[in-house]
Amino acid sequence: MIKRVDFFKLAQNGTSVRREAAAGITTFITMAYILAVNPLMMGAIGDGMTAGAVFTATALASAIASIAMAFLANLPIALAPGMGLNAFFTYTVVFGMGCSWQTALTAVFLEGVIFILLSLVNVREAIINTIPATLKKSVAVGIGFFIALIGLENAKIVVDSATLVTMGSFSDKNALLGVIGFAIIAVLYIRKTPGGILLGMIITTIIGIPMGITIIPEGFKPVSLPDAPLFAKFDFSQILTLKFLIIMFTFLFTDIFDTIGTLVGVTSQAGLLDKNGKIPRVKQALLADAVGTVSGAALGTSTVTSYVESAAGVAAGGRTGLTALVTGGLFLASLVLGPVFLLVPSAATASALLFVGFLMISPITEIDFKDPSEGIPAFLTIASMPFFYSIADGIAAGVISYTVLKLAKGDFKKLNVATAALCVVFIIHFALK
Numbered sequence: 253m254i255k256r257v258d259f260f261k262l263a264q265n266g267t268s269v270r271r272e273a274a275a276g277i278t279t280f281i282t283m284a285y286i287l288a289v290n291p292l293m294m295g296a297i298g299d300g301m302t303a304g305a306v307f308t309a310t311a312l313a314s315a316i317a318s319i320a321m322a323f324l325a326n327l328p329i330a331l332a333p334g335m336g337l338n339a340f341f342t343y344t345v346v347f348g349m350g351c352s353w354q355t356a357l358t359a360v361f362l363e364g365v366i367f368i369l370l371s372l373v374n375v376r377e378a379i380i381n382t383i384p385a386t387l388k389k390s391v392a393v394g395i396g397f398f399i400a401l402i403g404l405e406n407a408k409i410v411v412d413s414a415t416l417v418t419m420g421s422f423s424d425k426n427a428l429l430g431v432i433g434f435a436i437i438a439v440l441y442i443r444k445t446p447g448g449i450l451l452g453m454i455i456t457t458i459i460g461i462p463m464g465i466t467i468i469p470e471g472f473k474p475v476s477l478p479d480a481p482l483f484a485k486f487d488f489s490q491i492l493t494l495k496f497l498i499i500m501f502t503f504l505f506t507d508i509f510d511t512i513g514t515l516v517g518v519t520s521q522a523g524l525l526d527k528n529g530k531i532p533r534v535k536q537a538l539l540a541d542a543v544g545t546v547s548g549a550a551l552g553t554s555t556v557t558s559y560v561e562s563a564a565g566v567a568a569g570g571r572t573g574l575t576a577l578v579t580g581g582l583f584l585a586s587l588v589l590g591p592v593f594l595l596v597p598s599a600a601t602a603s604a605l606l607f608v609g610f611l612m613i614s615p616i617t618e619i620d621f622k623d624p625s626e627g628i629p630a631f632l633t634i635a636s637m638p639f640f641y642s643i644a645d646g647i648a649a650g651v652i653s654y655t656v657l658k659l660a661k662g663d664f665k666k667l668n669v670a671t672a673a674l675c676v677v678f679i680i681h682f683a684l685k
Contacts, residue, residue: 259326260272260573260574261326262572262574265572267569267571267572271447271569271570272328272574272575272578274568274569275328275569275571275578276328276565276574276575276578276581277578277579277582278447278453278565278604279328279330279559279561279562279565279570279576280578280579280582280583281593281600281601282453282564282601282604283561283562283579284596284601285598285601286335287307287586289338290332290338290554291304291307293339294338294341294353297342297346299353300482301552304479305479305480305481306482306552306553307479309481309552310333311478311584311586311590312547312583312584313544313547313556314330314331314332314333315583316544317330317331317540317541317547317548317580318331318332318544318576318579319577319580320539320544321537321580322574322575322576323573323577324533324537324539325534325536325539325573326572326573327515327524327572328522328566328570328571328574329515329518329519329559329576330558330559330565330576331541331544331557331558332556333553333554333555333557334555334557336510336642338554340502341356341360341554345359349495349499351495353485354486354487355489355496356499356554357486357552358486358488358490358491358496358549359500360554360555361549362491363501363507363545363555364542364545364549366500366504367542367545367546368546370538371539371541371542377535379670380512380516380530380534382668382670383647383651384666384671386620386626387629387654388520389615389616389618389619390615390629390650391517391633391650392516392517392521393612393616393619393630393633394634394636394637395517395563395612396517396563396608396609396611397609397634397637397638398560398609398637398638399561399605399606399608399612400605400606400609401609401638403430403601403603403604403606404430404602406430406601406605407426407429407598407606408420408427408430409431409602426465429465429599429600431603432603433452434607436455436603437453437607438607447568448568449564449568449604449607450568452604453600453601453603456597456600456603457595460597465599466595467595467597468595472591473591474589477588478588481551483550483552484550486549503555507545507557508644509643509644509647510557510644511538513637513647514562515531515537515538515558516531517612518562518566520615521566521611544556545557561605561608562576563612564604564608565579567607567608625658625660625663628653628657629653629654629657630650632650632653633649633650634646636649645682647678648681651671651674651675652675652678652682654675655667655671655672655675656675
């Protein structure tokens with residue numbers, strides 16, 4: 253235990269084993285929904301891709317990637333198959349474009365290999381360092397609002413309507429429980445209760461039992477053996493076609509900038525950025541993310557990426573890779589204890605995500621809105637993430653507007669060739685969309 257504590261540098265980061273464990277559990281619970289959602293979504297493909305096999309692949313890939321993040325980068329960031337990317341895999345690539353799921357997995361696998369190569373030669377690290385300081389702060393704030401929106405949706409406090417979105421009805425018990433859960437977490441936070449977010453979710457889950465929201469199935473068994481994953485089911489016959497290349501680079505682009513946004517946002521919230529605003533051990537963090545994608549494809553699931561829900565663990569005190577290690581360990585445990593973890597209702601995790609959204613918006617006070625060339629790109633970054641429902645597109649909107657407005661102002665000192673090149677890439681990205 254002493255060696256492990258020394259390895260993660262807990263004292264240096266002002267944390268403890270107990271705090272990191274609570275943070276890891278908190279992160280896991282807020283993202284455990286992927287264990288239910290990913291198999292449901294990808295299992296709909298059929299043709300040999302079963303929900304049981306995808307569940308096993310999801311748990312294993314999430315564990316491998318999170319543990320890799322712990323030991324390679326010592327950062328409190330967990331990983332799992334990305335929402336949005338799994339929808340693109342299922343509904344666009346397989347159902348829409350008529351590709352087999354084996355071909356789609358091949359695209360994810362090769363995207364992950366390219367991801368590893370880009371990480372080893374520092375291309376992705378250079379991209380992160382290219383993003384201006386104002387936009388890095390804006391990314392953290394934008395992710396805060398994005399997480400809050402996800403929480404509000406999961407609790408059905410916000411629902412779709414003729415006006416795009418509107419407030420849900422509190423006659424819906426999910427919405428009511430979400431509000432109760434948020435209030436409990438807020439009170440525990442104000443009272444400085446250790447592990448307040450995790451404790452709040454547990455209390456909310458218990459309250460959900462008499463409300464009929466936390467469902468304990470008849471004949472409930474806490475332990476069940478997992479199905480075998482779809483190991484190395486690749487089809488390389490289409491890799492030289494234009495369709496395949498478009499699919500692969502779409503996966504790659506989205507994965508890169510979702511990961512960058514998450515790393516910037518979560519490490520900013522944790523206070524881990526150095527004096528120059530750079531992420532410590534970013535190369536190793538990016539490598540862990542890429543390893544997760546390759547292993548996930550080999551096991552039979554869509555692109556694995558860093559999760560914004562890691563911010564919940566950071567809010568609970570997580571500061572080191574021990575948080576990610578605990579989360580990864582729980583993903584392994586979920587292989588046989590899945591029924592227990594899946595008892596937590598979405599309303600309970602939603603209340604935690606909504607509160608984390610509040611915690612993440614604090615960098616907004618450090619943005620210079622008096623300078624329109626700084627404030628407007630910041631605003632567009634912040635607004636685009638929840639409205640576009642995409643971290644990557646939010647970064648793109650910010651970089652493009654930042655470059656254009658700095659050129660218009662003649663403030664060339666704030667620009668460099670790398671930022672301009674990134675701007676061009678993003679313009680092409682939007683044009684192709």
